Amino acid sequence: MKAIIIFDIDGVIRDVGNSYRKAISDTVEHFTDSGWRPTMEDLDNLKSEGIWNNDWEASQELVYRYFEAMDKTREEVGLDYDHIVEFFQKRYRGKNPQLFDGYIADEPLLVSPSYFEQLVANNIAYGFFSGATRGSAEFTIKHRLKLDNPVLVAMEDAPSKPNPQGMFDAISQIKSTPGNIPVFYLGDTVADMYTVAKAKEVKPERNWVGVGILPPHVQLSQTRQDDYAQKLMEAGAEIVLSNVEKLDLQLIADLIK
Incomplete structure (x- = not known):
């Protein structure tokens, strides 16, 4: 992995x-x-x-x-x-x-199922940690994306972010996860990036990488996009991307060197 x-x-x-x-x-x-x-x-x-x-x-x-x-x-x-x-x-x-x-x-999806297939094919494990309710989250990742029973920690399962416990729980549910494997957390809010910062404090032995994602509504204006990205960087993001799929295999490798 x-x-x-x-x-x-x-x-x-x-x-x-x-x-x-x-x-x-x-x-x-x-x-x-x-x-x-x-x-x-x-x-x-x-x-x-x-x-x-x-x-x-x-x-x-x-x-x-x-x-x-x-x-x-x-x-x-x-x-x-x-x-x-x-x-x-x-x-x-x-x-x-x-x-x-x-x-x-009517929620538009921002990623395709093939992206997750590519991760698995290249020995990259994944899971989800969201403040959404389990029913809402499963509707998207199981019913709409057709992912096969992925690891999910939802609102009902852990304290609210920026408490990192939910992320720790998600990692523990992924098999074969020794502490030296880098962990990326992709989120679109300041609280998400604070979660990564908290995780670094609690478990500094692991390489944690916060990746900020710009939600679609802020990309309609360059000014808002720049301002939003700046806030994510200030909160701890190592990089800010316009879409999940921008985190491709090469960029993953570059970020964990």
């Missing part, structure tokens, strides 16, 4: 600009009584704080901040977190969640 690659899913494997992110904006708009609908840039600014990996919590936080700007305390607002989750899920998963008939049904 030459290396292990652990992938985040949202913004890396699938484009969530019109699904997860749209669901956040819908939720905030609903719970502020149509007072505010966050833009993509608003969401990027929140995510850049590095701690809002859970989109339900991110939605709640944005609602609270809206009312705080109107001089209301969080106690006065008194949001019901379960109601936020329920509303969000109806938008994202759908009113019939087992059918995945919400925004999730």
Whole structure:
């Protein structure tokens, strides 16, 4: 085995600009009584704080901040977190969640199955560590990408990023993983890169490589793309790429020399 690659899913494997992110904006708009609908840039600014990996919590936080700007305390607002989750899920998963008939049904994929076949053929193992729910993650990697029961650590399985425990768990589920094998983590947020930095602190004996991936929505503007890439680099990325498949075999070899 030459290396292990652990992938985040949202913004890396699938484009969530019109699904997860749209669901956040819908939720905030609903719970502020149509007072505010966050833009993509608003969401990027929140995510850049590095701690809002859970989109339900991110939605709640944005609602609270809206009312705080109107001089209301969080106690006065008194949001019901379960109601936020329920509303969000109806938008994202759908009113019939087992059918995945919400925004999730229209998420563009950002990688092809052949990419994973190429990794395996060249002795590179892989798995997934995502803040998405297991149902949502499996819908993408098993149903849509047709990957055969890959290693997956989802929201329900580990503490939220930037805690690296989920990445450690994913690695431990991959067979034959001695500590000297380099590990790449591909993610699109500051929290993802912080996760790699934390992993280096906890297990410095292993070679950890953080690879930032630019989500599609920031690539529409060169200015936003440059700004987003800079934030990923400052958070610990060794390189920032426009797409997962840019991490080809030659670049993998170059990064672990």
